[in-house]
Every structure is written in structure tokens, then in C-alpha cells.
Amino acid sequence: SFSASGTLKIAFKYNGGELILFVNGVEAGRETQDLTFNPISFGHTSTSITTEVQENINQILLFPTALSDDECIALTTIS
Numbered sequence: 001s002f003s004a005s006g007t008l009k010i011a012f013k014y015n016g017g018e019l020i021l022f023v024n025g026v027e028a029g030r031e032t033q034d035l036t037f038n039p040i041s042f043g044h045t046s047t048s049i050t051t052e053v054q055e056n057i058n059q060i061l062l063f064p065t066a067l068s069d070d071e072c073i074a075l076t077t078i079s
Contacts, residue, residue, distance in 0.1 A: 009076040015066035025077030027069065 011022040021029040067075065 011072045011076050022072040022076045025073050
């Protein structure tokens with residue numbers, strides 16, 4: 001799980017049966033089996049999205065095609 005304190009830049013990448021989570025420029029999880037996309041949980045660990053986090057979301061982007069891993073890392077890196 002992630003703390004709501006501080007800045008988090010998160011990307012979910014879904015491409016052909018694989019879901020990858022990137023947090024602050026680092027790959028934080030990968031799931032390739034039995035994918036049921038649920039934004040509240042990822043793989044075998046639960047990532048709780050609290051009301052505090054939901055109230056502080058600044059931007060949500062949806063791309064029509066999957067970005068590369070390098071693009072996801074660049075997109076989520078805090079500068």
C-alpha cells in the first residue's frame with residue numbers, strides 16, 4: 001500500500017493481458033495471470049485508494065495505446 005502523504009505519480013499500463021503499475025518512476029508491480037482490472041487492488045497486494053487520495057487527484061490521463069515501460073517511467077518520475 002502507498003501512503004497518502006507526499007506526491008505520487010502513478011501509471012497503470014495494460015497491454016495484451018499484462019498489467020504493470022509504475023509509481024514515482026519505478027515499476028511497482030506486474031501481473032500477467034487472471035487479470036481482472038480493479039483500480040482498488042493490483043495483483044496479490046491491495047492498494048487502497050482512500051478518500052484523502054481521491055480528493056487530491058490532480059490529473060487523470062487515458063492513452064489509446066499502451067506506452068512503453070520507459071515512457072511510463074518518464075511520465076511518473078517526479079522532477
